[in-house]
Amino acid sequence: MGKSNSNAQRLFKIRRVKDGFRKGVTWLSAICALALLAAIFFNIAQGGASLLSWDLLTSDYASATYTYQSGATSAAYADPLLTGASYSSSWGIAFEDETSFTGESVVTIVYLAPASPIGKLDGQVKVGSYFTKAFLTDQSGTTIIALARDGASGVKDSFEKGKTLSSFSITTKGGGIRGSLLSTLLVIGVSLLLSLPLGIGAAVYFAYFAPQKSKIVKILERMIDVTSGIPSIVFGLIGVAVFIPLARLFTGVNTGSLLSGCFTLVIILLPTIVKTSEEALDEVPKDYRKASLALGGSERQTLHKIILPTALPGLLSAAVLAAGRIIGESAALVFAIGNVIGDTISLSGKNATLAVEIWSLLAGENPNYRLASAIAFIILIVISLLSLSAKLLTRVFLEKRGHA
């Protein structure tokens, strides 16, 4: 009795050690995974945080230089007492040294006195524009040239010396991502609009109406599985070969366009949408269909009133998954749309999406990591917003159906 008891204790000890080891491994891998995710997030946030601003989201990528002729003379304007800025009280304008979104050092106009003659030149001359150059003349009639490369204080000094302003040039703030952001949203909208009905329709067919034992159906399903594993660059090729000519029928444009990009994305997304929707539909209890038909409902009524609404949360997550894929897709779109960063938002235009813009920014000779990180951060935010809105939609829908 005593011997077997000690044996049991020994076994118990061994088991405890083994269990402890297993637990340790589980914890370790969980912590590693979390730490990795946190590190990625932190890295992106840190790299791009300094650029993140409403301005970045709403301003154009392209910058333009405007030159205005003037004959204004200096006067005296009250100092707004800005810290860090160089203020010229005789012209009522303050400058500051900054780094632009595209990484160049610039002199930004940070203040314009309400009565300043410079502010009245044109709407483009405003707080936030970059100062380029100005020609002034001093009391003796000598020409003074103020240049952005003199820095904010140098420019201010030149202005203080000048009595008459003959010309003034500014450059609009470039490097904004309004164009890419809106193009991305447009591509998401159009691609989902085209692919969701197709994909969900196919899923409904496979889940409910396809003859289950048919060889052709099985081959089709297998083909869908295979398609979801094809690298997207291959679809980029198809985009160039098939969808650019196809999109030309609608846009009349010979090169890649947002529309040809959307067509390409539809093909990329379809397998995923069909599979996830089929899973969502499979989760609807089979009893619902039987019960609905037994109540005299038709197959169509059953589908629209019971099955699709019940599967809605799953279908929405399929949509969010697809939207995430669209935002992240770059390889195929470099070919199907192009990598021109611009500000036109049109289906026939060829504006890069956010992910392609990152690719474009890093592929050049002077990779712009800061702007790329900022865009990456914005992509993360857009994806979070999308999945959040899907959750909210689901909740609103469930509440409407009486579920608390």
Added chain:
Amino acid sequence: MNYVFQVQDFSLAYGEKEILHHINLTIAEHAVTAFIGPSGCGKSSLLRAFNRLNDLIPDAKESGTILYHDHPIEQENPLELRSQVGMLFQAPSPFPMSIYDNVAYGPRCAGKKRSKELDQLVQESLEEAALWDEVKDRLKKSALALSGGQQQRLCLARALAMKPEVLLMDEPTSALDPLATEKIEELVLSLKANYTIVIVTHNMEQAARISDYTAFLYLGDLAEFDTTEKLFKEPANPKTEAYLSGRFG
């Protein structure tokens, strides 16, 4: 005596396998007919033939006929037939929507839209299924929050809202506790006055308690069909006697 259904030489096969062989029986109006028998004897398949739910099984093949008021049911429109012949399933299967919407589902599918009419229909049906008092204050709440017994009575109300002539019940109490079972049995007895009821049950006592006629099916054959009283007291077939006395099952 009026017969709602007349089953004539009816056979049913799933693929190669024949489940029911040459069944002949009748379902009497305003009476409860019970189908009993061991698992796999084909009693549920026979029940599903009455509202053509076997149509959903791709390789089901039927022969012989079932007459519904002297019309062969294979010539009826299945949607109309099913609105005349309601069904209650083994597991309560309320739809994931509100109690009201569950009951109103069938009538809405049939094209009833006016809310006043529906309100009244929902109330009547729930009252008939003895559920009205328990749910009248939460009609707009989810049906999934109800207890198992309440859910089954909701499914009954849902079927009653179609104003059917016949109610098919496929082991309606096998997933319920004894109290909920008793409630359903009471309902069956009271509904018999207005409806013709066919019930499949595993529970022989239940068949004895609530049915007027009993059919004993064994391995796809109709072993015996008679009034419940006679079948339970003096079974003609030795198989019936053996089953009833618990020697197999």
